[in-house]
Amino acid sequence: MTPHDWISVVSIxxxxxxxxxxxxxxxxxxxxxxxxxMDAIARQPDAANAISRTxxxxxxxVESTAIYALVIALVLLFANPLLP
Amino acid sequence: MDFMTPQIWLQVGPLxxxxxxxxxxxxxxxxxxxxxxAVRVAWARxxxxxxxxxxxxxxxxxxxxxxxxxxPLILTQWLLILSANLVGLLPIVSSPTRDLSLTAALAVIxxxxxxxxxxxxxxxxxxxxxxxxNPIMLPFNIIGELSRTLALALRLFGNMVSGEIIGGxxxxxxxxxxxVPLMLLDVLTSVVQAYIFGMLTLxxxxxxxxxxxxxxxxxxxxxxxxxx
Numbered sequence: 001m002t003p004h005d006w007i008s009v010v011s012i013x014x015x016x017x018x019x020x021x022x023x024x025x026x027x028x029x030x031x032x033x034x035x036x037x038m039d040a041i042a043r044q045p046d047a048a049n050a051i052s053r054t055x056x057x058x059x060x061x062v063e064s065t066a067i068y069a070l071v072i073a074l075v076l077l078f079a080n081p082l083l084p
Numbered sequence: 085m086d087f088m089t090p091q092i093w094l095q096v097g098p099l100x101x102x103x104x105x106x107x108x109x110x111x112x113x114x115x116x117x118x119x120x121x122a123v124r125v126a127w128a129r130x131x132x133x134x135x136x137x138x139x140x141x142x143x144x145x146x147x148x149x150x151x152x153x154x155x156p157l158i159l160t161q162w163l164l165i166l167s168a169n170l171v172g173l174l175p176i177v178s179s180p181t182r183d184l185s186l187t188a189a190l191a192v193i194x195x196x197x198x199x200x201x202x203x204x205x206x207x208x209x210x211x212x213x214x215x216x217x218n219p220i221m222l223p224f225n226i227i228g229e230l231s232r233t234l235a236l237a238l239r240l241f242g243n244m245v246s247g248e249i250i251g252g253x254x255x256x257x258x259x260x261x262x263x264v265p266l267m268l269l270d271v272l273t274s275v276v277q278a279y280i281f282g283m284l285t286l287x288x289x290x291x292x293x294x295x296x297x298x299x300x301x302x303x304x305x306x307x308x309x310x311x312x
Contacts, residue, residue: 056279064239
């Protein structure tokens with residue numbers, strides 16, 4: 001195998017790993033945020049609007065961590081700087 | 085996967101003009117002309133005014149500052165991003181927000197808005213917040229601002245491009261009608277991401293406008309009880 005082949009193989013494996021490992025923590029974080037928000041809404045149904053609005057914004061910010069992993073995987077697969 | 089990267093529609097010398105430019109310019113023109121025409125018709129104008137006031141009261145609930153100067157900016161961002169996300173559902177055109185250039189430009193506008201409004205609200209005292217609590221924090225504050233802008237651009241880009249990729253993969257694997265449920269999910273993502281982009285712009289701008297005011301005595305907010 002030529003060096004370029006090795007770079008391709010390593011890039012593909014790393015792209016898969018990046019998404020697989022990189023989405024664990026955001027998934028746990030979003031689940032925790034959701035359970036806390038559910039708890040808060042159950043305690044105070046009047047504040048449901050404000051809570052769910054904050055939840056949406058916060059979840060999008062947590063999710064951006066997973067999106068970074070996805071962007072890195074995409075760069076490795078489709079715009080790899082090491083491959084000609 | 086050529087649907088992922090922006091395609092060059094027009095070549096001007098060494099400069100390739102991609103479809104992103106044309107589609108987003110067409111959307112801007114559509115929104116501009118549509119808005120100009122709508123204010124001449126009575127019922128459309130009244131509908132728009134009701135929507136505007138609804139948005140204004142919704143934004144006012146989010147933050148403690150006066151949002152009146154920010155409503156046009158946020159509403160414009162919502163309209164442009166929402167239409168740019170949803171135009172990808174049409175055949176031939178693909179949504180311009182899957183191009184990192186457009187989302188980066190939008191994020192730079194949000195970044196600039198926070199600084200312009202913060203400077204306008206507090207003058208030089210706003211710039212002094214960069215060296216708070218002491219000048220050692222200056223590089224960290226700058227990195228914080230920049231990474232926040234980068235995150236804003238990458239979030240929208242990543243969400244939209246992942247929707248396109250999932251749709252493309254399912255079409256090439258399964259068949260013509262199977263990606264429809266995923267496209268419906270993509271509509272939800274589009275709406276939520278547009279909402280979040282505007283909301284984060286509001287939050288960042290509000291924090292820039294507020295950051296000095298916390299040192300001063302808090303001005304009394306009009307309470308719902310109607311006390312003087």
